[in-house]
Amino acid sequence: MKLSRREVLAMAGVGMTAGAGMLRGAEGAPLFEEVPASVSGITWTHDNAMSKEHYLPEALGPGVAFLDYDNDGWMDIYLVNSGACDFYQPGKGTRNALYKNNRDGTFTDVTEKAGVGGGTFGMGVAVGDFDNDGWPDIFVTSYGKCILYKNNRDGTFTDVTKKAGLETPGWTTSAVWFDYDNDGRLDLFLCSFVDYGSSAHLSCGDNKLGKRYYCIPRFFKPTASYLYHNNGDGTFTEVGRHTDIARSLGKGLGVVATDINNDGRMDLFVANDTVQNFLYANRGMVGGKWQFEEIALAAEVAFGEQGQPRSGMGVDAADVFGTGYQDLFVANVDQEMFSLYRNQKDETFRDAAQANGIARSTRLLSGWGLKFFDYDNDGAVDLILANGHPDDMIENYSPAVRYREPLLLFHNDGGKLRDVSEAGGPAFGRNWPARGLAVGDFDNDGRLDVLVGNNGGAPLLLRNRAGAGNHWVGLKLEGVRCNRDAVGARIRWSAGGVVRSRMKTGGGSYLSSHDPREVLGLGSAGKVDWVEIVWPGGGKAQRVEGLVVDRYVTVRQAV
């Protein structure tokens, strides 16, 4: 089909300045440049609540998000902070922050007006349109109490956590909105970390320096994560207890929703800290109940190659090798190396980290936020990793390991990842206590920018200057029968004689939420022949032709 004028909604102001000429950066210029707070106006900093007692929640935040909360076509930013809890009473001003994009490279703090300051000891953020009204809602995970902020469509939000039935106890970390039963509504998977006790907290005593230190999560009891079904009336029901999700006790930190076996149902890959990872294969309705089968060990993504559990933190999924199947990634702590799991098309995976230079580059690093994305719009997914050691005293025990660590950038060279961090720019030459990472195009130039949440510091905003000469098409998918955000959609596109494909996964990274739009890299091709979308729930592919390159368009599901 061809897009009608009504179907192609050129977003106001979008792409007006995004001609191909803009993509040509100076030769040898860094791929990413830091946008300082003095320019962006983002003056918020993370309060990690660091104490001499070293309570573990201090070390894990923060998450960050790109979202268009006011639907003006420009990515805004949400930042999660710590807050009051049983071991910490912050001073005035410690809160989450929502920054509105001023469309000129600057942002304005609108938190108070929007009413999304939090107030709990926040961890992460997952953005999704749970009520399919076309306005993104915000879910905040916490040590203590989660918050669901419903978007009021007027620049404000309402805390509907209690009404929604999402008052989840304990310590939650990453969350993902996805439609597991393809009923057209976003459900919620919520990673639960460890049982950190109630009023008293476990301590591992003093380290060799005679100081309290961040206890290794191995010492804490594992917990079960949560799966909430969206009832369609603003409420949710916890349904994990009927499945392997409740039976699998883990220490969840990262989650990505994807379809590992191309059966049209979204599966879940969960990174656990110090216990095995989980891979929940969505088996659909079995015996009158929806079933998830935990298959990580059989799939060879549960343990490291030495048969030992690792410290899984950040995750993501993408078709890295162009096989039509989703590959998986998990970041771990230093000495464990990260894993790039290549899909064998039979619900098993093989670790390809060594062959792709991942193992060598990550041996000394501890990885959190990460994302497969096509930073240079050549059509192949690349990879960015945000790192930082959880132990602030690590340098006293391991001279080669740093508390602050560098970002890593890998370029996909025809199905093989190559470390190109040195070309990344000055920010890649510095070290950061990085945690969350989100990818989004805040200046609408078609080049995906990066936002990194730093523990106890200011966030890092990186403007993408890569991909000079390459073209792109940006899609905002709008589900009608399926979930409005179209999480789980499959996209194919043809440009320059090359057909590529991508899946719109849910979640991924660590504690963070990405720009919901899909930017399709076209390489040097000046036009896109066609784009096909298979919406979640299956059915015939919807073909779109006549798209103008270097523009964002909204594509609505044909009904």
Added chain:
Amino acid sequence: MTSLLIYVALAGLLAQTDPTEETLKQAIGLHQRGDVEGAIQGYKNYLAVRPNSPLARSNLGAALARTGRYQEAVEQYQIALELQPGNAGVELNLGLAWYKAGETQRAAEAFGKIHEKAPDQLQPTLLLADCWLAMGRDKDVIRLLTPLGEQRPDDLAVAYLLGTALARDGQIVPGQIIIDRILRKGDTAEARLLIGTTKLRAQEYPAALVDLAKAVEMNPKLPEVYTYYGQALLRTGDAPHATEAFRKALEANPNDFGSNMQLAILLKEEGKVEEALRCLRRALQVRPGDPGARYQMATVLLRDGKADEARADLEQIVKESPEFTEAHVTLATVYYRLKRKADGDKERSIVQKLTAAAQAKQQQGINIK
């Protein structure tokens, strides 16, 4: 250690006129002058005529050992001992040949027999202790050398071997006494090595690295110095230099168990499967049946796509070591790859039970703030 012995004492008694005996005399002469290949040929010519000569057999063994042909040397020594049972010199040479061939267990058996017969002989006792250290029998070394250490407080070799065993066995205080004894002799490589290994044991990795780096600097030829230096480097996050250290350790002693194991793991991580397997085979020569080495071998085979080969060994390992969780994990993986789901599920269930038990154990002894 001792050099291989050549028996020449009887040469003068050989008949001067017997051409066959003249052949032996010439072979011994060549051997003494360093023409080892000529000597080997001479001994073989002689043995072709007089195969039951223990002297020629023993000397041939010594010549073969000198050229690194330890297995052939062992055969000659064994024949010599059949012809002349109880020859102490040949027994020692046999043990040394096993030792050099990497057959540490057999070497230990040979030195053990000599030690039983002559417990006062220092050399075979120290060689036995060295073999036991290589085999991980630290408590046996402590039992063997503690009386000797009291009798010979100034003997650095005894102190070094005993101190190493004590450090490895976690006996920090008696180990420290030995270290102090060595330190009284000055800042030596041996002392630094012992201090470094003690700190390694105590998980004080950066401090251990300093001492072990100094030990390497002072005497890079000190046995096992590169092994422990490599371990300290690895523990402090420097895998590339650790790999170099393990390689140097193996250049000095190809039978170093620890270096073979550590290097194999690093090589496997780099995808160098064949080289990793070579290291593991060598490690298993030193410690036959070692479950850790066999487990690593199985993981390398699995990585190389040889699931069925890995299966047999893993099944045996978990039978012998039922609480070896990692082996159960890998065995489950093997079964799943071999499409034996029921067996895989059974192993998975064992993994879950062992993990839960380990988790419960971890939580014991944690304080409440």
